[in-house]
Amino acid sequence: MSSLEVTPAEPLSVDAGRALVNDFSLQVATVNGSGSQTANTVLMRAIFQMGIPVSGKNMFPSNIAGLPTWFTIRASKHGYVGRRKEIDFLVAMNAETAREDVMKLEAGAAVVYDEPLKLGELRTDLHFYPVPFDKLVAPVCPDAKLRKLVRNMIYDGVVAQLLGIEMEEVHRALVKQFGKRKAKAAELNWGAAQAGFDYATSAFTKNDRCRVERMNLTAGKIIVDGNAACALGAMFAGVTVVAWYPITPSSTLVETLIGYMRRFRVDPETGKATYAIVQAEDELASIGMALGAGWAGARSMTATSGPGLSLMAEFIGLGYYADVPTVIYDVQRVGPSTGLPTRTQQGDLLSTAFLSHGDTKHPIFFPCSMEECFSMSIQAFDFAERFQTPVFVFTDLDLGMNNWMADAFVYPEKPMNRGKVLTAEDLDRLGGFARYGDVDGDGVGYRTLPGTNHPKAVYFTRGSGHNANAQYTEREDDYIGNMDRLAHKFETMRGEVPEPARELRAGARIGIVAIGSSDYAARESCDQLEAEHGVPVDYLRPRAFPFTTHLAEFIRGHDRVYVVDQNRDGQLLQLMRLELEPDSIARLRSVRYYGGMPIDARTITDEIVKQEAK
Amino acid sequence: MSSLEVTPAEPLSVDAGRALVNDFSLQVATVNGSGSQTANTVLMRAIFQMGIPVSGKNMFPSNIAGLPTWFTIRASKHGYVGRRKEIDFLVAMNAETAREDVMKLEAGAAVVYDEPLKLGELRTDLHFYPVPFDKLVAPVCPDAKLRKLVRNMIYDGVVAQLLGIEMEEVHRALVKQFGKRKAKAAELNWGAAQAGFDYATSAFTKNDRCRVERMNLTAGKIIVDGNAACALGAMFAGVTVVAWYPITPSSTLVETLIGYMRRFRVDPETGKATYAIVQAEDELASIGMALGAGWAGARSMTATSGPGLSLMAEFIGLGYYADVPTVIYDVQRVGPSTGLPTRTQQGDLLSTAFLSHGDTKHPIFFPCSMEECFSMSIQAFDFAERFQTPVFVFTDLDLGMNNWMADAFVYPEKPMNRGKVLTAEDLDRLGGFARYGDVDGDGVGYRTLPGTNHPKAVYFTRGSGHNANAQYTEREDDYIGNMDRLAHKFETMRGEVPEPARELRAGARIGIVAIGSSDYAARESCDQLEAEHGVPVDYLRPRAFPFTTHLAEFIRGHDRVYVVDQNRDGQLLQLMRLELEPDSIARLRSVRYYGGMPIDARTITDEIVKQEAK
């Protein structure tokens, strides 16, 4: 890590001419709770509205106010929206971290900073733009109490001027952000932005390399976070019972869902809700309610993060063993234990795949994008009812809480698949049913829903030994029969989980495998490897566990396959080891990053280059 | 499974001359809660006292009274004390199961039964000995209320007569069983046993094959169950804080411990206890108390079974991440969920090795015998403090609740290893310490105990991000540094866990790997394979996870290695897959049994023969 010492730096000798047009990272360093969120979002949206692909990542501490926070906007004409480690343009608003932030920059970067911080003295190889925020804010915001907030909008104006962001777009973004009801606030902020713009115009000569130029790559696109995308997916999946317990970074998934459900899922005629959302007393209760509801025929769900999953272990085993559907979102954060609650990781794979004592295995979906957060949510609810089992949807803090550009979501074409449910009419016809009988050979029995108006509809669900007729048993053959059915069901799932995504290049001898939020970095790394090293690389992204046969095929088709893991123990690779032939295992190489930031392409590229060199 | 139909059987044509001397299985089928436990134990002990190796296995339902129960005594001159599937001698006392029990027998077996059951009509290929229990019990037990209990002792006498068990040994066992305080009960029962013996003498001509003959193979040996052995181990390990929650089959581990601690761990001078045992409100509390105590410097423990482990997941992650020692016994039963609480399995391996979200890995000890339950308990407490982490000791219902013969336990030679603990004097000398610093290069930091009378002794333990000085941090480098230390600590453990046990045979090309209670069956299977098929087989039994380097060496040294698992998913094999080279993985074959009974040698042998034939 960087040192805080002022080290003698090379004088500014970079080629200021090699402009970074629509291809840079801008970071705003502030303090959380200081209200910079709005200013940052407006900045990002303004660039987005100019047709330039962007992403916004918020790195915030596990506390509520007063500690350092960094918001990073990446603009990329290539559409790379994953993290980029290097910062080209810094807005240094936080006195506490300003020196370290500046010292970390690579030569040639630009720094907008609050004048009193005197950062310009620190290095000679950067472009500095000091701004007297306090002086500027006073005239545009007469109410001293509001100044702390409005102050932030000034840097929007400054940055807009320096980067060439059109002020009309800043205005549009601002109006959108504040909404109609807060028109006065919008106006106040607009004044501040203009003040910043004007100041920059008069005070600075642009000499850094970052610029934006209008493009046409964002038309029709949306900006959203993964938690909202999952919430929308769940709503359009027709979820009816949601039980949850707050935990970062999953809380906003349900909170956003609550907002949407209140708007769109209250029956306009009767005024009655078509859903129930319950903040439970803990995760043991939330998963219990979700399972109770799933058992009773509801599309049910819960959302949590690592510690919550650990608490759910016992109940999940019941869900597995008694064939009860529900959907569990895990918005992963850095573990173990409380870990780093506001940092991202893919660390719950191995413990979740086999969550709960005894022989258990669970399907996990791995959406990688906003579009998939939406569409795979819908698939997950179908899948849970199709297979009558708890289904996990794994995202992480990076996907869940950061701002991502996406195509508008596609309305589900297929009707809901409610799985094998027998109605009273079916029972009349059949005269009865064996709850855990494998009539169709797919390991999935037919169920009835409590409330079905038929005496034959009833069966007894239990987590203790049961036979095909759902009767209590301790018999060896019954037990084995049922466990074999469950194992077989898992194999059936293998054929019905979403297929992996693939990107193949001519002549590739090596491959990359990654899941979920690693996708952005992995794909960018493929480009880097080809562009910078002339190495074509194939890419496969499993979208679910159990893995489909494509994975093994892919590996067999390559000399070496680099498995990207955002965790210490290479958990994706470990899971693959459990399923692959030894010959394929021998081809696997591990690329791991587990520092809590979203993984970036350079880390993958460097690691692969290093290992390839061996 | 057997059918209840009376099928025409071959007439009894077996060679009654080929006697099964000291080599048979005797099963008593009764009803639980009927008080047959004493009679069964006396029978087993009497054989044991005649110098013949025995084991006693109780197969009982998950209920308290009134359901079928089977107690199986295996006598084996070869010292095989694992399960044997075939029953040579049945005592059929339970009307409900008697027909099925009899139909399951192989031709030539013997059946003592309650006369009114009329079992003799069922088959012609068995030796039947009908006994009029009610008639016999009345004269020896005038009190009608006691007859239900005393009745059982009659079959002890009958069996003694038929098998040639010396009645003096029956008497000795009976006196031992009832103890001095119940001399009257002993006398009553002795009368019943004699009545049985006399009846058999007068009524039967011995024509079955089972017999005992005095040997000298049990001198100095003990009979004990694994829960008691673990309890004794914990007591001699110097455990001070025990928190538990009742669950079959682990409850008697702590209950036995309570009994011993009351006798041997109350200070005779002060009358004060040198320990605290708390029945907690649930497993979340019991593990929490164990960790709190371990943190405060106590040798602490808890004991549970699968469902309890699942509930402990969150806290165990804290123990891992914050370096807190404790010992967790898992007496495994059949999962998932409530499963079959009174059946045995080794099904918690995979979920426990990675228990809790995030990157976690835990050491697990696998004792296989009574001696190891005792000695490895002591090792586990040392190990927990040496490595400052939760250590699991895995047994199962078969080990834990069944009766096993064993050598007398050996008093621990080494003093307790309390690990790296700094005293006030150390702190005076050192001037301070970095709790999570890796001074010795083994990944284990020095700790202090709360209560140490020194201002510098304090440090802050937390499950959130911490640096080497135990301070809160969200820094990438701190986080990675600490996680790498934990990973390194795990690698250090690999070199210090108990080494595997090995049994090698000349010329063996194939090997068997098994753990814990599979040991008995696995070793017997090695003998069977050599004796019956002329195939020499090497055997390796890892005694802990992480596996030591011996495992990989062993596998590399064999063409094929059969991994024995008492679970559906081959969890031991899976764990091995995660650690081995592809070349070694390719040599692995799976032998699985998961019906809930203890695995038996024949199952392993048959499966290996089948796979070898391919």
Next chain:
Amino acid sequence: MSTPAAPPPPRKTNRIGLDVLSYKGSKTTLCAGCGHNSISERVIECFYELGVEPWHVAKFSGIGCSSKSPAYFLGMAHAFNGVHGRMPALATGALLANSTLLGLGVAGDGDAASIGLGQFMHMVRRNVPLICIIEDNGVYGLTKGQFSATADLGSTQKGGAVNDLPPFDCCALALEWGATFVARSFSGDKKQLQAILKTAISHRGLSVIDVVSPCVTFNDHVGSTKSYAYMKEHDLALNELDYVPAYEDIAVEIAEGEAMDVPLHDGSHLRIRKLGHDFDPTSRLAALAAIEEAETKAEVLTGVLYVNTGKPTFLDLLNLPPEPIATLPESRVRPSRAVLEEVMEELR
């Protein structure tokens, strides 16, 4: 869905044409004489007598001898036997999904007062519309006789160990924190338990019924305070109860002050006649005081302790429609294309 014809009435049948057999479950595997078995019998009788369609009942339980008992009554009802102590969560979830179910939960004292105390209290707080029977024997039956958290101070284990921690009183907890019908009974008191169960069936809201239910195997000895003998000595009935179903007339008018008629949700009535104690079952504080007083006198107060028919249930608070949300048609749970477009526009 059509109601299929009920099987031809072989013998005596109830209002809806079902015989009592239709309300039985599979053969009990509990010990002969276990209090839990008596409770099962009362459940069978009550549902039979009231003529409830069993397949509209959903039974929930945790783990324990008690929690097994739903297998031994109402075999024609749906059932979910979950994990130890977590019956409340399962039941809550299921009732959210389908508010038309008649929910019946069974918990042991280990379930309710030890491992599941938190869930129990939060269910109470929510006033989930459920009949919650606590089969209270003061021990863990299924794990062979350890004390539970309802074991009385000073009561002894079979082996002689003395309980030195005070008990949780599930009735006190329930009525203090939100349950709307709270009663205690004794598995041996057929008449009282019947009246209470029937009232619970008619009540809309959470009914907590703590039934002292002796464990003959592990807690029926001298020194136990949950034994048959102890209960015979110390059971103090607070009131005399008459349940009058909706389809019967309340025949006798009662004089003011003598008894109290509580009209229940479904038109039935509970008639409470005071016995000795001057006690108002609509006052939470009065009930708490009565429990406390009885405790100091080593009496076990049975009868109806509290009833409140006016409080909204958890389902009311959630503004649920009358029909089950679980099975609403796609058209009512998947918003339209227009909605998606509206949201997309907001995000653009």
Next chain:
Amino acid sequence: MSTPAAPPPPRKTNRIGLDVLSYKGSKTTLCAGCGHNSISERVIECFYELGVEPWHVAKFSGIGCSSKSPAYFLGMAHAFNGVHGRMPALATGALLANSTLLGLGVAGDGDAASIGLGQFMHMVRRNVPLICIIEDNGVYGLTKGQFSATADLGSTQKGGAVNDLPPFDCCALALEWGATFVARSFSGDKKQLQAILKTAISHRGLSVIDVVSPCVTFNDHVGSTKSYAYMKEHDLALNELDYVPAYEDIAVEIAEGEAMDVPLHDGSHLRIRKLGHDFDPTSRLAALAAIEEAETKAEVLTGVLYVNTGKPTFLDLLNLPPEPIATLPESRVRPSRAVLEEVMEELR
């Protein structure tokens, strides 16, 4: 072990020669104005003033803004910041291991009344000798303002949502089920909170102190019942408290009936002067009634609600020796060879 010399007193020091700095923790990262910070300050003052050796204190907490606060006081004390809601188990285990520690637990209302309600109640039942401070703001601060289970009925969230479930009152729970010192205070009431904290430090048994501690970020708005403004309006002090440490004389004799002197375990005294209410803090029922009454009047009763200095603690019940069992020498925790031989003989 020798007591090492304390650092040279730079400024004012207490009885044991430590300055107030020795009682501080690291810089708070809670919001400016958070009630939790005031509580930390009171803890610092009380331990400083009483001259407790901080390194004999063990701090325990769960997860939340509140549970972070142990990092911000008594930096020279041992600490274990565990998992959400499970402070009681950790503290209980540690105190079993070492009964000489002065245990101080901090819980949020989320910790104590939601996820950890079961553990809280069971700790109460055991009367674990611990000072348990509940930093009660009616919301989940750290997860950004959801209602907790102590949020009052009808209070509103910042976004406007109304809480429609009744609150758990941790004081009522504590005193009803076994805690031996129960008090409520307000983070803004310096004098009262100090007297209560000091009493808790001297008390032998479980002290439950529910401190209303406004969350300025998420629960300090109009409509909140845990805001500074609301507390200023509705705080009703039950009694006036004076804590007299053991090393000071109780100067003024008091007239019968006017006040009550409670002698504490370590020789200190708590002097309780009634305010208005005629209320006896040794009666559990009186306290419950007072709480209930205050609730109906929308008053928040603060002060000492219950005190019982005679009840054995959990450690007493376990018959523990005076020294920590954790560090007994091997000779006292590993029985002799003769014992092993005795047991082996029994098993032969």
